[in-house]
Amino acid sequence: MFSTHRRIALPLLVALMLGLLAIGVSACGSGEPHEVEEGEVVKVGGLKYTVIFSRYLNENDNEDVAYLKGQKPLKEDSNFFGVFLQVQNHTEGTLSLAKRLTITDADGNVYNALPSESEFAFPFGGHVEENEQIPVDDSTAQMGAIQGSVAVFELPESVSGARPLKLHIPGPLGESGVVEIDL
Numbered sequence: 001m002f003s004t005h006r007r008i009a010l011p012l013l014v015a016l017m018l019g020l021l022a023i024g025v026s027a028c029g030s031g032e033p034h035e036v037e038e039g040e041v042v043k044v045g046g047l048k049y050t051v052i053f054s055r056y057l058n059e060n061d062n063e064d065v066a067y068l069k070g071q072k073p074l075k076e077d078s079n080f081f082g083v084f085l086q087v088q089n090h091t092e093g094t095l096s097l098a099k100r101l102t103i104t105d106a107d108g109n110v111y112n113a114l115p116s117e118s119e120f121a122f123p124f125g126g127h128v129e130e131n132e133q134i135p136v137d138d139s140t141a142q143m144g145a146i147q148g149s150v151a152v153f154e155l156p157e158s159v160s161g162a163r164p165l166k167l168h169i170p171g172p173l174g175e176s177g178v179v180e181i182d183l
Helices: 004-030 062-067 157-161
Strands: 035-037 041-044 046-059 078-089 102-104 108-110 149-156 164-172 176-181
Touching: 035 041, 041 164, 041 176, 046 164, 046 176, 062 078, 108 149, 149 157
Parallel strands: 035 176
Antiparallel strands: 041 046, 046 078, 078 149, 102 108, 102 164, 164 176
């Protein structure tokens, strides 16, 4: 009699464990992702951030001069790097933008976005009204060639050997999003 119970109980136990495992694995993929690749949406603090483009900026290029307005001269062996973002607020309330953005490299180095005087600058700590976006409609940044607000970073030339680069977007209550930058 004991062996009959064992023959029935063991398959039931295995089936139950497999069912619980399947539920757990399927739950991992639910909700909004908090780590995405450039071009994909990451939701942070109710806002949907998209890195639409990133690239090195050349202070001798006519287009890039507008993105670099007010920047101090580069350190030796460094380059300006621009991350162009769009942010959507599809809620019925006003939400706050990230107060800062950072990039990390594979070696763990952290690079902070620089303050900017550019009309294309990402408005750190600003607000996005309900059902609105950044850059705002008809603004210089929205009407520009890339149609995004730029966060400017100073990166050492050696960073290209320490990929992947990851943009970190902090949100309220310790929430954050990460975007792998295509360098």
